[in-house]
Amino acid sequence: MAIVEVSGLNKExxxxxxxxxxxxAVRTLFSREYTVHHAxxxxxxxxxxxxxxxxxxxxxxxxxxxxxxxxxxLVPTSGEILVDGRxxxxxxxxxxxxxxxxxxxxSQLWWDLPVSDSFELHQHVYGxxxxxxxxTLGFCREVLQLDSFLQAPVRQLSLGQRMxxxxxxxxxxxxxxxxxxxxxxxxxxxxxxxxxxxxxxINRERNVTIILTTHDLKDIEEICPRLIMINQGQxxxxxxxAHLKSTVGDERExxxxxxxxxxxxxxxxxxxxxxxGARKTIRFAQDHGSVxxxxxxxxxxxxxxxxxIEEVSIEDVIRKLYIxxxxxxxxxxxxxxxSRHRAVTR
Amino acid sequence: MTAYxxxxxxSFKKNSAYRTTVWLQIVASLIQVGIQVAVWTAxxxxxxxxxxxxxxxxxxxxxxxxxxxxxxxxxxxxVDERLRSGDIAIDILRPxxxxxxxxxxxxxxxxxxxLFMVVPIVTVSSFLFGFSVPASFSAGTxxxxxxxxxxxISYSIGYLIALLSFWFLxxxxxxxxxxxxxxxxxxxFLPLWFFPEPWATVAKMLxxxxxxxxxxxxxxxxxxxxxxxxxxxxxxxxxxxxxxxTQVLWNRATRQLVVQGG
Numbered sequence: 143m144a145i146v147e148v149s150g151l152n153k154e155x156x157x158x159x160x161x162x163x164x165x166x167a168v169r170t171l172f173s174r175e176y177t178v179h180h181a182x183x184x185x186x187x188x189x190x191x192x193x194x195x196x197x198x199x200x201x202x203x204x205x206x207x208x209x210x211x212x213x214x215x216l217v218p219t220s221g222e223i224l225v226d227g228r229x230x231x232x233x234x235x236x237x238x239x240x241x242x243x244x245x246x247x248x249s250q251l252w253w254d255l256p257v258s259d260s261f262e263l264h265q266h267v268y269g270x271x272x273x274x275x276x277x278t279l280g281f282c283r284e285v286l287q288l289d290s291f292l293q294a295p296v297r298q299l300s301l302g303q304r305m306x307x308x309x310x311x312x313x314x315x316x317x318x319x320x321x322x323x324x325x326x327x328x329x330x331x332x333x334x335x336x337x338x339x340x341x342x343x344i345n346r347e348r349n350v351t352i353i354l355t356t357h358d359l360k361d362i363e364e365i366c367p368r369l370i371m372i373n374q375g376q377x378x379x380x381x382x383x384a385h386l387k388s389t390v391g392d393e394r395e396x397x398x399x400x401x402x403x404x405x406x407x408x409x410x411x412x413x414x415x416x417x418x419g420a421r422k423t424i425r426f427a428q429d430h431g432s433v434x435x436x437x438x439x440x441x442x443x444x445x446x447x448x449x450x451i452e453e454v455s456i457e458d459v460i461r462k463l464y465i466x467x468x469x470x471x472x473x474x475x476x477x478x479x480x481s482r483h484r485a486v487t488r
Numbered sequence: 489m490t491a492y493x494x495x496x497x498x499s500f501k502k503n504s505a506y507r508t509t510v511w512l513q514i515v516a517s518l519i520q521v522g523i524q525v526a527v528w529t530a531x532x533x534x535x536x537x538x539x540x541x542x543x544x545x546x547x548x549x550x551x552x553x554x555x556x557x558x559x560x561x562x563x564x565x566x567v568d569e570r571l572r573s574g575d576i577a578i579d580i581l582r583p584x585x586x587x588x589x590x591x592x593x594x595x596x597x598x599x600x601x602x603l604f605m606v607v608p609i610v611t612v613s614s615f616l617f618g619f620s621v622p623a624s625f626s627a628g629t630x631x632x633x634x635x636x637x638x639x640x641i642s643y644s645i646g647y648l649i650a651l652l653s654f655w656f657l658x659x660x661x662x663x664x665x666x667x668x669x670x671x672x673x674x675x676x677f678l679p680l681w682f683f684p685e686p687w688a689t690v691a692k693m694l695x696x697x698x699x700x701x702x703x704x705x706x707x708x709x710x711x712x713x714x715x716x717x718x719x720x721x722x723x724x725x726x727x728x729x730x731x732x733x734t735q736v737l738w739n740r741a742t743r744q745l746v747v748q749g750g
Contacts, residue, residue, distance in 0.1 A: 215580050215742075238583035250578050252498060254505035259498055266494040267584050295505070
C-alpha cells in the first residue's frame with residue numbers, strides 16, 4: 143500500500159513587490175503588487191511502505207517545500223497529498239504521530255537539558271506507553287550507542303553525537319515514515335557511516351519508509367534504491383538509482399599510465415578527457431564493447447604500465463542531469479530561479 | 489495533558505541552566521526597588537497623598553517588582569526567534585497544541601522566577617524597606633484572582649505580538665508599542681490612583697492595568713467591593729477577547745506560515 147501519494151501538487155508563494163529609492167519604503171507599504179514564485183509545479187509521485195527514496199535537486203528546487211507540505215506545515219496551493227491515507231494539513235496532529243523527522247540543520251532537542259530530558263518530553267508529547275518507550279529507547283541506545291552521552295546537556299555534545307540523539311528521538315514514537323533533511327551534513331566520515339548504517343537497518347529490519355533529501359549523493363547510493371529528482375519545482379527523474387546510471391551514461395573512466403608517452407593515440411570508441419603525456423584519462427561507453435577488449439587493444443599498440451577503471455560516480459550523473467534539465471549547475475540555480483519564475487500581477 | 493505538564497517541568501528545569509541571570513535579575517530588581525522607594529520617600533515624606541502613605545507606596549513598589557515573574561508578555565521573543573530561524577517548523581510538527589505548549593513553557597519560566605527571583609527579592613526588600621501583608625483575607629483572594637488574570641492577559645498579549653510576526657516577519661514595532669503602553673498604563677511606575685482624568689478612566693478600561701496595578705491594589709485593599717468586582721469583569725472580558733483573537737490569528741497563521749530558511 144502506498145504510504146505517500148502525491149498528485150498534481152502545486153505551491154506558489156507571493157512576494158510583495160519592493161520599491162527602490164527615497165519613497166520606496168512607503169510605496170512598498172501600500173503597494174498591492176506582488177510577484178508569484180512557483181516553488182512546486184505539478185509534482186506527482188507515490189511511495190510504497192518500506193521504500194527508501196532519495197529526494198534530490200539543486201538548492202531552491204522545491205525539495206523542502208515538498209517535505210513541508212508532506213508534513214502538513216505548509217498548505218498546497220493546489221493538488222492532492224495523502225500520507226498514510228490522510229491529508230496532512232487537515233490532520234496535522236494525527237499525521238505527526240506517524241511521521242518522524244530529522245533536520246540536519248535544526249535541532250529537536252532541548253539545548254540546555256540532558257538528552258534524556260528531551261526523550262522523556264517526546265514520550266509524553268507523543269503519548270508513547272512506558273513499555274513501548276523502553277523498548278524503542280533500548281533499541282536506539284544499543285544501535286546508536288547513546289549511553290555515553292545520554293545524561294549530558296545537548297549543548298555539550300559533538301555534532302555526531304547530537305545527530306545520533308536526533309535520530310533516536312525521531313524514532314521513539316515508532317513512525318511509519320521518516321523524513322530526513324540532510325542528516326549527514328557536517329559530519330565526519332565515520333559519523334556519516336554510522337548514520338547511514340543505522341538508516342539502512344531501520345529501513346530493512348523495521349520497515350520504516352524513508353524519504354531522504356541530501357546534497358551528499360553518497361547518502362543516497364548507500365541508503366536509497368530509488369531516486370526522485372526535482373528541479374525548478376518539477377520532477378525530472380523518478381526511477382531506481384541503477385536505472386539512472388544506465389540511462390545517463392553507462393560509462394567507465396579509465397586512467398592509463400603508459401610505459402612511455404605514446405603521443406596522440408587512436409582511441410577506438412573512447413573519449414580522451416585528460417592528457418598528461420604518459421598518463422591519460424579516457425571515458426569509455428560500454429555500448430562500444432567491453433572495457434577489457436578495449437584495453438588489450440590499446441596495450442597491443444602502446445604498452446601499458448598501470449591502469450585503473452572507475453564507474454562514473456552518481457555525482458557525475460546527477461551533475462549531468464542538473465545541467466540537462468536546468469541548463470545551469472546547482473550552485474547558480476538558486477539565483478536563477480528567481481528571475482525565471484517572475485510574473486508581475488496586479 | 490501529561491504532555492503539557494512535562495513541558496512545564498522541563499521548562500522549569502531549563503531555566504535553572506542560567507544561574508547568572510538569576511543573580512543579575514535579583515540585583516537589578518533590588519536597585520530598582522531602592523530607587524523607587526527613594527523617589528516616593530521624597531515625594532510623600534511623612535503624611536499621605538490622596539490617602540496613600542509612604543508604607544503603602546513601598547508595598548506597592550515591591551509588589552510591582554514581584555510581578556516580573558507573572559508577566560508572560562516576553563514570550564513573543566521565543567516565538568519570534570523560532571520563526572526567524574525556521575525552527576518553528578519543528579514545534580508545529582509535534583502532535584500537540586502549539587499555543588498550549590508556549591503557555592506551558594512560559595508558566596515553567598514563571599514558576600522558576602517566582603521561586604528563585606521573586607521570593608528573594610520580596611524577602612530582601614521587605615527586610616530593607618518594610619512590607620505589608622494583604623489587607624484582609626478577601627484582599628488576598630482578590631490578589632490571587634488578579635494574578636490569574638494578569639497571567640492570561642500578558643500571555644495573550646505576548647502571543648498576539650508573536651502571531652503578528654507571522655505576517656510581518658518582525659515583532660519590533662509591535663513589541664515596542666506594547667512595551668510603551670504597558671509601562672504607562674500598567675501603573676507599575678505611577679499607580680493609577682495618581683492619574684488625572686480622563687486618563688484614569690482610560691487606564692481602567694484597558695487590559696494593561698492587570699500587569700501591575702490591579703494585583704497590587706487588590707493586595708493592599710485599595711480596590712475592594714463592587715469596584716474590585718467591576719475591575720474583574722473588565723479583566724475577564726479582556727482575557728476572553730484577547731484569547732479569542734489569538735485563536736483566530738493562530739488558525740490563520742498556520743495557513744499563512746512560510747517557514748524561513750530552506
